[in-house]
Amino acid sequence: MKGCVQCAVRMNTILAGLTPEELAEVEELLVHQQLKKGEVIFCEGEKMHGSYIVKSGAVKLYKRSREGERQILRVLKEGEIAGLCALRAKSNYGHTAETMEKSILCYLNKNKLDKLLSLNEDLSSKFLKVLADEIDRAYEKIYLLGTKSAKEKMANFLMSLAAGKDEPVEDGIELRLAMSRDDIADMLGISTETAIRVLSEFKDKDLISGQGKYLIIDDVDELEKVD
Amino acid sequence: MKGCVQCAVRMNTILAGLTPEELAEVEELLVHQQLKKGEVIFCEGEKMHGSYIVKSGAVKLYKRSREGERQILRVLKEGEIAGLCALRAKSNYGHTAETMEKSILCYLNKNKLDKLLSLNEDLSSKFLKVLADEIDRAYEKIYLLGTKSAKEKMANFLMSLAAGKDEPVEDGIELRLAMSRDDIADMLGISTETAIRVLSEFKDKDLISGQGKYLIIDDVDELEKVD
DNA sequence: CGCTATATTGAAAGCGGTCAATGCCTGTGG
DNA sequence: CCACAGGCATTGACCGCTTTCAATATAGCG
Incomplete structure (x- = not known):
């Protein structure tokens, strides 16, 4: 458990910046979990019991219909939190959370989280x-989903991935997609x-290159103008 | 200004439930505004300065692209709050807020709101x-926009309006849309x-009836099953 | 009472979805 | 080490839903 406090301090999470006493408090609240790729953390409709800080790896949040249509709502990376709905009055998860790769999570029980929040106004x-x-972020996604074409959505997606990188490789921005084509589509x-x-069309037009999970954005300007 | 405090108490807003001292505090923070239909409260990109509680009327939040495509993110009714992004670190409104009918708003300056929040953990x-x-709510909308057909979206929209009403009129649920077809589409x-x-197709199939802003849902069950 | 915005309907074109076949890549067992 | 199975990626053909453009109809307003 000591490791949790360490990571809370080092990590760029909202828990960073707590006082030593508060951290001692937190120590009792956190539970480490290591999960493999593709494991479900919590499930839509399941009774809600707490939140999970993503310590490492990646987590996707999604909703699914009876017919199997799936919409990925959000991909969480290191330092972000799954199950924020734990703060709500309602008592069921509104979506499913699943690891996209091997991940380490810190579990925060709802009741203890509430207590912690009431103790610490910061x-x-x-x-x-x-x-x-x-x-x-959600509003931006609503806007994109409601108004943009498939090409525009994909261009926007690629550029949002590129936004994370500040090291433009010689000829372009190198991306490694940590997800399948299926996930991207959803x-x-x-x-x-x-x-x-x-994606094939973008390659034909020399906007991007590469293959599989490794893509390179060759022409950011043109990608922005996609139509 | 006294009226503001009165309304804060009576209204079902988050300000209800404050202690008398806190309300006295609030009194200085609130500013009433009466706006006509179609007035812009704040604009996407504009420097952010505070939030607005909708006391009466309705407010739509939307984003618009350069080409004029518009996506309505949310419709706020009495008791809800526009400009929640005032709580963020970033300092510009991410969307536009506009009244959909004559509305009364209470303005909450950001700095004072922050102060109030730090004073009152409740x-x-x-x-x-x-x-x-x-x-x-936003996640649900992302799900609907990403996975549903036009018919399903419309059916869902009509039913969400119906959800507000608990008095099923003799033959169906009477709705009065407080917005144009354009708004609904967006x-x-x-x-x-x-x-x-x-909508015409729904009428042909006797799922709904009425015209203009007054519609009646005649067959909720079938509407739920729409394709 | 005309004017302008909104609502409605028709026809044609295009984007994106579905179905289907094939290729590719990896892990597994023989 | 190789063959095979299963999953993922890719491409083609076709179809249907939505959009777009255009023409009216209707309604709210000064």
């Missing part, structure tokens, strides 16, 4: 910012085939 | 719940013509 303030940021609200076709 | 807790609820991420055509 932590509340941080959570408010995290939630408000998440709303903004993030963008298009079919897998369309996703693949759009 | 208020922080309420805001956390409001924000978490909003995230859930909420669902479809074209105006498609929105109208879907």
